[in-house]
């Protein structure tokens with residue numbers, strides 16, 4: 001019998017055990033993979049010019065919470081200005097795109113801005129309504145609706161609005177007009193600065209917690225029997241517990257619980273997340289990226305966005321070299337139909353079209369698939385998710401993290417979620 005256990009060793013699970021430690025308790029983290037980190041982990045690629053490091057997707061920190069900064073700031077970090085650009089119809093436009101339309105032809109600008117001035121107001125039933133009322137139909141249709149399909153894999157009318165928060169810039173007619181007349185617009189990103197460890201990739205930020213907790217790798221939970229408080233692992237081991245935090249994806253957890261009622265199973269089966277194909281590229285020359293990261297509206301290029309690991313930290317690429325990583329999204333609603341080779345070829349062709357690099361600049365093109373990217377807020381998801389969560393909690397299990405809570409949480413929020421769950425479960 002182990003008093004306190006945590007399933008999943010990403011930042012949320014590790015934070016839950018760290019919370020126990022802060023309170024003079026002990027919790028054991030069981031992680032399926034060979035090391036903790038989850039989505040904050042990274043991988044390296046060897047090339048003729050040396051070693052490249054890539055995080056699993058973009059990962060920059062804009063944490064404000066005292067508890068998070070107290071941990072993250074123990075690793076020396078770089079500070080970056082959140083400056084991004086958008087690739088659209090053969091042009092680079094600064095971000096956010098509606099505030100930076102200066103390079104567009106006059107007639108296009110007139111139509112787009114007139115649409116904003118005439119934006120309808122009324123009931124908001126879905127994300128499409130929200131976009132049209134925020135930006136007017138022409139701007140909404142030209143940029144955010146296109147991006148929504150690339151990033152969320154659903155048309156905007158099938159998405160809810162609860163996830164938006166500070167993530168999408170509201171349209172302000174004065175800002176839009178200013179950006180139509182001049183290129184000299186202020187940075188309107190939702191965070192003032194973005195932080196990234198100087199060494200060791202993004203996971204370095206969670207390393208101080210990893211060092212202080214007990215993590216048992218190579219333990220994939222395959223059954224969670226809540227009535228007998230027993231977890232069985234794929235390697236044949238079992239553990240009995242008193243208190244548990246789970247950071248496993250909520251629908252996965254339900255699949256592991258034999259006593260889940262049919263109605264809960266039915267709700268859980270409707271929850272889905274995007275799958276991310278990561279295309280990571282090493283270049284034999286210095287910085288090829290226009291900015292730290294960029295968005296791609298062109299539908300011919302499958303990637304929704306790209307970013308430069310070598311810009312985040314010099315230690316991510318050998319001297320004189322640089323790197324880019326691209327994210328291509330799919331889901332059960334819009335399955336990936338391209339082969340890995342086709343995804344790579346499309347991205348390399350995209351580099352050429354965007355004027356960033358040609359074949360001779362490339363050292364390697366690497367592919368990796370993340371089965372869980374962003375949880376999708378399709379219409380009515382929150383109610384179904386809340387029912388599932390309530391049932392799991394009725395079984396004495398606290399959920400934590402992006403996939404445990406099934407919410408759009410950044411790393412700092414996932415850590416806060418783990419701290420909260422650790423407090424609730426372990427006292």
Ligand SMILES: Cc1cc2nc3c(=O)[nH]c(=O)nc-3n(C[C@H](O)[C@H](O)[C@H](O)COP(=O)(O)OP(=O)(O)OC[C@H]3O[C@@H](n4cnc5c(N)ncnc54)[C@H](O)[C@@H]3O)c2cc1C
Pocket residue numbers: 007008009010011012013030031032033036037038039040056057058059060061062219220221222247248249252276327372373374400401402403404409410411412414
């Ligand atoms: C594309 C993308 C970009 C992002 N960019 C940023 C960013 O710029 N800034 C930022 O702050 N955040 C960013 N995030 C969010 C951040 O990655 C998450 O908030 C955070 O990593 C989630 O941590 P977690 O512990 O909740 O989940 P995870 O990291 O997924 O951890 C879950 C763990 O559970 C383990 N596990 C799964 N099944 C089992 C099982 N059966 N048994 C045992 N273990 C199991 C997994 O191996 C994993 O280690 C991004 C996320 C994505 C997808």
